[in-house]
Amino acid sequence: MSNKQHSETAAIVLNSRDHGESDLIVTFFCQGLGKLTGIAKGAKRSKKRFVNKLEIFSSLRIRHTIPQNNRLAFIAEADLLNGYLTLRENISCYTTASVIREVILLATKELEGDTELYPLLEYAYSKLNNEQPPSQLLILFLIRFYTIIGYSPQLTSCLQCGEEIQAKKKYYFHSETGGIHCNTCQTRGRATNTELSQGTLKSLTAALSQPLKRLHRLQFSISSQREALSFLHSYGRQLFQREIISWPFLDKV
Ligand SMILES: [Zn+2]
Numbered sequence: 001m002s003n004k005q006h007s008e009t010a011a012i013v014l015n016s017r018d019h020g021e022s023d024l025i026v027t028f029f030c031q032g033l034g035k036l037t038g039i040a041k042g043a044k045r046s047k048k049r050f051v052n053k054l055e056i057f058s059s060l061r062i063r064h065t066i067p068q069n070n071r072l073a074f075i076a077e078a079d080l081l082n083g084y085l086t087l088r089e090n091i092s093c094y095t096t097a098s099v100i101r102e103v104i105l106l107a108t109k110e111l112e113g114d115t116e117l118y119p120l121l122e123y124a125y126s127k128l129n130n131e132q133p134p135s136q137l138l139i140l141f142l143i144r145f146y147t148i149i150g151y152s153p154q155l156t157s158c159l160q161c162g163e164e165i166q167a168k169k170k171y172y173f174h175s176e177t178g179g180i181h182c183n184t185c186q187t188r189g190r191a192t193n194t195e196l197s198q199g200t201l202k203s204l205t206a207a208l209s210q211p212l213k214r215l216h217r218l219q220f221s222i223s224s225q226r227e228a229l230s231f232l233h234s235y236g237r238q239l240f241q242r243e244i245i246s247w248p249f250l251d252k253v
Pocket residue numbers: 158159160161162163181182183184185186
């Protein structure tokens with residue numbers, strides 16, 4: 001392997017599966033590169049290079065090749081930066097981290113490059129690991145995630161009549177169009193429409209405009225959390241055109 005060019009990248013493990021007797025195939029989300037899938041030869045045997053490092057959610061520095069023509073990268077080495085143990089040990093942190101992992105795997109392609117998602121992912125996992133309340137964290141992550149992938153929800157004016165939010169009106173999120181409708185424009189009885197209170201809309205809009213390092217200061221009331229998660233879930237299903245498989249486990253813990 002000495003003739004291959006190696007790169008070094010910060011990476012978070014999103015998936016890991018056995019390959020043959022001794023190898024692992026691992027999918028990372030990498031700083032700058034985006035999603036990268038590679039083979040770690042002998043990872044199930046090699047004590048020094050890989051043991052306890054290639055676990056799901058772990059933050060690493062990896063040395064790897066850049067794959068050509070849809071091949072797998074070759075993972076030469078990994079250094080553990082943070083194992084994020086809480087994410088594996090606390091059930092509500094685990095289910096939240098699993099939803100985050102699933103939507104990233106769904107929405108990204110190999111090596112498409114990245115400037116914003118890796119910092120958001122690292123922020124989300126490190127805050128979760130430090131006991132930030134999981135529901136709030138998931139709301140903050142998802143609203144910014146949808147924006148990064150190009151589907152920022154329209155939450156400041158009615159999509160139908162264009163009027164900005166009025167204190168006396170009610171608002172409903174419409175998954176198919178990706179924005180809110182006021183009660184005058186709302187088509188009744190549609191299952192995809194989630195009512196969002198003025199307080200919830202305000203907090204969500206703030207979550208989009210704050211810098212990452214100040215996001216943790218935002219507080220959502222219990223009812224706002226319920227509304228926000230409900231709309232973020234139905235919007236995700238609409239965007240991906242399928243169920244988010246790990247989502248139902250959130251409700252069980
Ligand atoms: Zn309207």
